[in-house]
Amino acid sequence: MLLWLIPAFPLLGFLLNGVIGRRSPKSFVNAVAIGAVAASFLWTLKTLAALWPLDTAHLEQYFTWIQAGDVRIGFDLAVDRLSAVMLLVVTGVGLLIHIYSIGYMAHEGGYYRFFAYLNLFMFFMLTLVMAANFLLLFVGWEGVGLCSYLLIGFWFLRSSATNAANKAFIVNRIGDFGFSLGIYLIYIHFRSLDFAPVFAAVSERPVESGVGPLTLIGLLLLVGATGKSAQIPLYVWLPDAMEGPTPVSALIHAATMVTAGVYMVARCSAIYLHAPLALETVAVIGLATALFAATIGVTQFDIKKVFAYSTISQLGYMFLGAGVGAFGAGIYHLWTHAFFKALLFLGAGSVIHALGEQDLRKMGGLRHKTPITFWTLVAAAVSISGVPFTAGFFSKDEILLAAYHHAPWMYWVGTITAGLTAFYVFRAIFLAFLGEPRGWQHAHESPPVMTVPLILLAILSLVGGLAPVSRFLAPMFPPHEAGHEMHLVVISVGAGLAGIALAWLFYVARPGLAERTAARLGALYQLVYNKYFVDEIYQAAVVQPVIRGARSMLWQKVDVGLIDGAVNGLGARACAAGDVLRRIQSGNLRSYAAWVLLGSFLLLLAAGLAGGAR
């Protein structure tokens, strides 16, 4: 079926744009970049149609990548139902965001570079979701991290952008450290890295009651997932990643790359189901992240930061879903989230494009100037809030119901988070679009190349939940208890609607109430507003000690003392030896002659003695 063509198109696009894009007109760059992703999307559709209904995984082995002893690690791609969902999200949403970028990046320098990176990202992301072994997955995993770094730091003349790019890269290194250890452990225990044999071997094993090898593997892989998918404790890079261009935030830091962790956990469901402790950790981390990030989102004023914390929170939901055993529901939420969160970011990008401003306090009253952006953003917001029959409603309630059957308290925390989510999203929209203009003069609706993707995504945000993703995925995962308690659904929907109503009350009906409430909450508000000082705590507890250690120990002792000392010492010894030896080199020809004579005497003497001995 030529699966390799799916990632090959974007790779070709990257090479073309990367090599000759600089000297080519924008139309060429557009055609290459959009064409590559469109080709990839169409080929995905064709492949999936041909393989339908995908009851079993379709594996294609291309060549042996690593052969060492009896270990073969191949360049193998596979498509099953799980990767089919991911492929559709990545290529479909990716295509829309590529088209949108034509408009958004129209006036930016480095146009070709942007699209080259974006295509490279698509290549790695598609490799990641189609990889048939852990090592190839890791290649994609690292590759998307690289592209994330390149694109966050796209405006590399801004030091905040390069700092954010470094932060994202370094924090992800910490996660990947755990991830690679997990892969080593898998190899040690199963002598293979291919998905099928490893998972088959795993399911032969008993479910671990305590901490066994599978639990350890699960936890280490989870460390990688918390880095890539921005979960506690490694989520800190994602808010800063908003320094990148907005389409990047939509594609990489909302819809696709950050969901790689969820995909990986779902892919390794066999491991996690045999390691209940690791699975429980997934659920707890997801839930804690969901609530924690949602509370921060309530207080932020940068529109992209609000949505960034929202992304972290929604990723927490997906982890919660996977962690309570409802892997299908987690991926279902990944599917719907890709639509409404990409839309939120693209809408925010449209606002930023219109105003050149990201601060919600300086917006207001944009509804008449940018009606399409407004209404599409409302569609995304009702979807993420879980208003009945929108996409977010189905997936979120499936997760919450599964959580209820796992542990009721998880359901309640999740429901509170749902209320907070509705509140902060509508807060952002009300602040930006309703009320009176606060300090801007000119605003214009974005060109059709940007609004058409917005409209398409809005439609998907409303009806994308009708795709029976979790039923489609059901054969891949063991069944879990999923009730259909109506009252629980009503309560969580009620929480969402209450959040919307509260946002209306605070920011439309009673302007000024928000400030008064914030002032009354005082220290608590400050704590949340400053993101619980997590960045500062990390700075003091990790970054500063590392820097100090690097300065005082590694730099001044190891580098200056040991390494420089060794090199300089060798040099000094050589100089000293030369100083002694150069005395022989007197420049006095007659002394040289004397040395020659002496030497030949000694040779003769030696020959004579040797001869005498013979």
Next chain:
Amino acid sequence: MSPAGVPLSWYLVLAAFLFTLGAAGFVFRRNIITMFMCIELMLNAVNLTFVALAYHTHQVDGLVLAFFVMVVAAAEAAVGLAIILTVFRNRASLQIDEVQSLRD
């Protein structure tokens, strides 16, 4: 035994004497021309040894080597004298102790 009745050892002693004379002159004299002549003296002392031994053993190898030495000596004389001439032009002196600028 050679036809004229001169024993081999005489030739060798003479050659050793000439060689020692040349070596000593090279080490102790300071004039570059003199040192140059001492080199020629050493070369010819060695030549004498070659020829005497070739004659004594009735083999041609020593004679061939003697020709080689002569050729080298001629070439050396050409190059050496040219260098000496240049040194003299540049320094107006032929004292070997004053020519040591390669030391540094």
